[in-house]
Amino acid sequence: xxxxxxxxxxxxxxxxxxxxxxxxxxxxxxxxxxxxxxxxxxxxxxxxxxxxxxxxxxxxxxxxxxxxxxxxxxxxxxxxxxxxxxxxxxxxxxxxxxxxxxxxxxxxxxxxxxxxxxxxxxxxxxxxxxxxxxxxxxxxxxxxxxxxxxxxxxxxxxxxxxxxxxxxxxxxxxxxxxxxxxxxxxxxxxxxxxxxxxxxxxxxxxxxxxxxxx
Amino acid sequence: xxxxxxxxxxxxxxxxxxxxxxxxxxxxxxxxxxxxxxxxxxxxxxxxxxxxxxxxxxxxxxxxxxxxxxxxxxxxxxxxxxxxxxxxxxxxxxxxxxxxxxxxxxxxxxxxxxxxxxxxxxxxxxxxxxxxxxxxxxxxxxxxxxxxxxxxxxxxxxxxxxxxxxxxxxxxxxxxxxxxxxxxxxxxxxxxxxxxxxxxxxxxxxxxxxxxxx
Numbered sequence: 393x394x395x396x397x398x399x400x401x402x403x404x405x406x407x408x409x410x411x412x413x414x415x416x417x418x419x420x421x422x423x424x425x426x427x428x429x430x431x432x433x434x435x436x437x438x439x440x441x442x443x444x445x446x447x448x449x450x451x452x453x454x455x456x457x458x459x460x461x462x463x464x465x466x467x468x469x470x471x472x473x474x475x476x477x478x479x480x481x482x483x484x485x486x487x488x489x490x491x492x493x494x495x496x497x498x499x500x501x502x503x504x505x506x507x508x509x510x511x512x513x514x515x516x517x518x519x520x521x522x523x524x525x526x527x528x529x530x531x532x533x534x535x536x537x538x539x540x541x542x543x544x545x546x547x548x549x550x551x552x553x554x555x556x557x558x559x560x561x562x563x564x565x566x567x568x569x570x571x572x573x574x575x576x577x578x579x580x581x582x583x584x585x586x587x588x589x590x591x592x593x594x595x596x597x598x599x600x601x602x603x604x605x606x
Numbered sequence: 607x608x609x610x611x612x613x614x615x616x617x618x619x620x621x622x623x624x625x626x627x628x629x630x631x632x633x634x635x636x637x638x639x640x641x642x643x644x645x646x647x648x649x650x651x652x653x654x655x656x657x658x659x660x661x662x663x664x665x666x667x668x669x670x671x672x673x674x675x676x677x678x679x680x681x682x683x684x685x686x687x688x689x690x691x692x693x694x695x696x697x698x699x700x701x702x703x704x705x706x707x708x709x710x711x712x713x714x715x716x717x718x719x720x721x722x723x724x725x726x727x728x729x730x731x732x733x734x735x736x737x738x739x740x741x742x743x744x745x746x747x748x749x750x751x752x753x754x755x756x757x758x759x760x761x762x763x764x765x766x767x768x769x770x771x772x773x774x775x776x777x778x779x780x781x782x783x784x785x786x787x788x789x790x791x792x793x794x795x796x797x798x799x800x801x802x803x804x805x806x807x808x809x810x811x812x813x814x815x816x817x818x819x820x
Binding site: 430432456491 | 610611612613614615616636638640642643644645646648649668669670671672674676699701703705707710711712713717740741742744746748749750751752753754755757758761762765766773774775776777779806808810812815816817
């Protein structure tokens with residue numbers, strides 16, 4: 393019988409506890425995302441958006457399921473925001489599913505590009521574009537017993553900002569302008585990088601939904 | 607100034623540790639999912655699929671961002687599988703983002719329906735429908751330091767089943783028949799219910815992608 397190549401997550405850490413402590417990775421933030429424009433023109437819209445996004449400061453890879461950007465947090469956020477805004481059309485219902493993450497014990501130092509400077513490549517072209525978005529978010533702080541406290545912290549910050557719509561099963565619903573949403577995503581990634589060794593932040597954004605009800 | 611109503615996740619447990627231990631919830635499995643058929647006919651396809659799915663054994667709610675089913679694990683899985691298969695069209699690129707979860711400390715006993723029996727309402731009509739799917743999965747076992755070991759366990763089971771395509775940043779990619787995929791989802795939910803107090807299992811399924819590359 394063919395010998396199978398299994399994965400060994402949780403068995404490589406220096407402590408042997410499966411937690412990944414002892415890992416010595418650079419500060420790589422990643423975002424894996426998929427755009428779903430619900431129109432016959434979906435391929436054209438996605439390809440145009442990808443092409444219009446400046447990605448010189450991130451590592452990127454596109455597959456059949458999603459695109460991934462990896463690098464410094466601010467540059468990853470800048471590229472994801474640009475790709476989403478470039479894909480937006482006034483009359484097309486579209487969703488973007490995005491998974492932001494940092495600190496996975498199974499992560500590798502490669503497949504990344506950590507630009508030295510803080511000059512955002514896309515922000516000047518998109519900063520003044522406004523449209524309403526509906527969004528569901530879920531934060532997963534990994535490896536710690538008191539994870540619910542960190543989730544409460546970021547949800548309460550959304551309440552403070554006035555972008556919180558409601559709590560629902562397995563997610564929190566936000567409703568705001570696209571600029572406010574990406575400012576909030578930046579806040580969450582920054583807060584998590586400071587307070588958590590490994591987190592996943594799931595964000596699904598919807599625009600132009602024909603469903604009016606909340 | 608208006609007094610804000612904040613959330614208090616992690617402050618209600620009997621132990622005060624924010625972990626939710628001491629909670630006494632029934633065995634509610636939930637799945638929040640969104641279908642994204644990338645065609646001008648998206649609304650018709652989604653509504654037809656929702657209507658064709660028998661949901662008498664789950665609690666359900668549909669909003670502008672997603673639909674949620676809650677109840678006994680097998681009945682939730684049965685309804686989600688049916689809704690996805692009923693939305694499939696031979697020539698339409700579609701994704702489904704689905705979040706399975708159980709054991710959230712912030713969960714409530716309500717908004718659920720725990721059917722007594724094990725008779726699946728949808729399976730007979732869909733068991734013989736076959737088409738290939740591409741899928742990315744991510745498992746988040748919450749509140750424990752050795753979470754990577756549980757992730758490795760379910761990934762290695764996919765390897766054993768021959769449905770594993772590759773590991774990628776922040777997810778695992780599967781490639782198989784739709785029936786095999788939902789059998790695997792059932793295995794993961796069953797394994798997690800037995801071994802974890804709180805988990806989230808994120809699944810994004812794609813059919814008929816025009817992108818050939820993996």
